[in-house]
Amino acid sequence: MLSFPAAQEQYPTYLTGKVISVTDGDMIDILYNNKPLRIRLEHIDCPEIRKQQPFGAQAKKFTSEKCFGQTVRVLHKNEVDRNKRLIGEVVNAEGLNVNKALVKAGLAWHFIKYSSSQEYAALEKRARVMKVGLWRDPNPTAPWNWRKPK
DSSP states (O other): OOOOOOTTOOOOSSEEEEEEEEEETTEEEEEETTEEEEEEETTEEOOOTTTTOTTHHHHHHHHHHHHTTSEEEEEEEEEEOTTOOEEEEEEOTTSOBHHHHHHHTTSOEEOTTTOOOHHHHHHHHHHHHHTOGGGGSSSOOOHHHHTSOO
């Protein structure tokens, strides 16, 4: 079982680590100070893989292809979510912002409950118009609705 550092830890502004696990499209683990550190990708919410939401597996595969095994930079504000995951944007070894790439590819929603970013809103709007990824579905269900008990 992985153990994670305490949420109160302050992380350096320039935080880097090797991606050792991709849990789903919007959650990865990096190796930081020889310990796993769970990162929740900021501004976005990907389809659920656990509850077999359509496009969940594709989102996880996309994230894996873009950063697994790479040393990434995590852009963050030293904030954690209720599950004690550090919230941040992940930039891969080639300089690609994985969070933005997921929205652009139609594999994530802009998570407006926790983000007011106009850039992410515009990326989602463009993906919807272009009908890429999950936006090909005429009625895609947002992950926050998919997670609700049926």
